[in-house]
Amino acid sequence: MKSIYVAIVGLNNYFGAKIFKPGQVLRLVKDYENDYDGEAIMAFLDPIGKVGYVANSVHTVPLGCYSAGRLYDTFENVSYAAVKFVTKETVIAEILENVEFEIYIKEEIYIPEDFEE
Numbered sequence: 001m002k003s004i005y006v007a008i009v010g011l012n013n014y015f016g017a018k019i020f021k022p023g024q025v026l027r028l029v030k031d032y033e034n035d036y037d038g039e040a041i042m043a044f045l046d047p048i049g050k051v052g053y054v055a056n057s058v059h060t061v062p063l064g065c066y067s068a069g070r071l072y073d074t075f076e077n078v079s080y081a082a083v084k085f086v087t088k089e090t091v092i093a094e095i096l097e098n099v100e101f102e103i104y105i106k107e108e109i110y111i112p113e114d115f116e117e
Contacts, residue, residue: 004074005065006081007055008043008091014051020086026093028054028079030072039072043081043093052091065092 008026011017027044031053034040041054055061056068071079081093 004071004095005084006068006071006093006095007060007062007065008052008093009055009060009089010052011089011091015048017086017088017091019045019048019051020083020091022083022085024083025096026051026081026083026091028071028075028081028095030077037068039069041068041071043091055090060090062090062092066095071095 006028011020024045027046029042029044031037031040031042037056039056041056042050043052043054045051054068054071055065061067080096080099082096083091083093085092
């Protein structure tokens, strides 16, 4: 299948572009409560939080990228995308199909040297 790319915009309203690196995975979530855009899709970088929105305007969607409106009906509530390129104001990400995640939790317990059982 042909790759689908989206632009993440509004970065400066959150943490800016400096937090992004190619390869990071973004969680894209439909924003049902957005009063300004009925097809708004939020972008999250876990564990940081919301980092922007998928572009949905002719002024913000770069050539070759899907708009949020075009992407909106292709998934239920949540989709994922991998960061490919980062500019000063925009992140270009590729939509990931059939995503599976493995989560590893490393727990370290500090035991003081003078601890007695």
